[in-house]
Amino acid sequence: MAEKLLEINHAQIYYATLAGYVKAVDNVNFDINEGEIVGLAGESGCGKSTLIKSIYGFIKYPMKAISGEINLLTNGNKLNMLFVEKEELRKVRWKYISYVPQASLHVLNPVTRIKKQFLESVKREHNVKEKEAMDEVKEYLKSLGLPPDVLDSFPHQLSGGMQQRVIIAMATFLKPRIVLADEPTTALDVVVQRGILQMLRDIQKELKNSLIIVSHDMGVHYQITHKIVIMYAGKIAEIGPTDEIFNNPYHPYTRLLINSLPRIGDREQRSGIEGSPPNLLNPPEGCRFNPRCPSKMKICEEKIPEMVEISKGHFVACHLFQKNGKRVKEDAE
Ligand SMILES: Nc1ncnc2c1ncn2[C@@H]1O[C@H](COP(=O)(O)OP(=O)(O)O)[C@@H](O)[C@H]1O
């Protein structure tokens, strides 16, 4: 059995606004094991970035951890990243868990050469001499197939794809057990995307660590993940092994997400799912997907569906399914 690296129990993370709380992550539960590539999927505004930031302990006003646990399990210790001291965070970041933020191209400082930025990020947590660190960095970049002259460049001299590779190299240099990557390929063209995904996959294969990759693009999840967590409006709709999610999706939302993917031979661009995710200040009662759901029943407006396991490792939170895995009605196809 692979070791469990992260457990998320009833995590609630809201944003405090003048109008009330935005319930961005609301009672989320799942675990991550060593060696897994986990995809976090769902349309924009469903809480993916909020959850990823919280896993990294990056919780800043107006974001607020309300309750629950996001436990990082390190050598027999448990660290709840939702309520953690700065000093504790410093110890685990980079070495144990690292984070490639969304829109990370703004992460690099435009007036500093890559070399200096790399060294700063490494030395901050790692007590090494500059010369030795530099040699290691060069070796590492070489092993990832990056040209050595990137180190002497300023960010603007590099393409978007190359900047993203540098950021990923920085995030993985100290061999963290968990790497979080938020939309790492969004805004890059398809060929570059493929290269970045390959790089993430190669690093994961080498380190045998866990990678959590966030994307609104199911195509990205299809290419790289072992397991997919589908989020809708701050809650988990479905979790399952990637081939199961694509071949045997249960939740109507998952089905729509998959059907909105372009297929080979498509002449027109497929439109997304009709409508948009709700405002999380006042999410719909019952199942939050009910206003957009093609299979809506009366109960869906009244009761929040519980997560049930239908086959091994495949969970769904939908009133169409009962605890025994039987479908309640058949017209959901
Ligand atoms: N600073 C903020 N203040 C209030 N609401 C926010 C803030 N940041 C994000 N949100 C809201 O939280 C919800 C989840 O956002 P986010 O986690 O960025 O979603 P995703 O990454 O899936 O697109 C959205 O409804 C968004 O409008």
Ligand SMILES: [Mg+2]
């Ligand atoms: Mg996001």
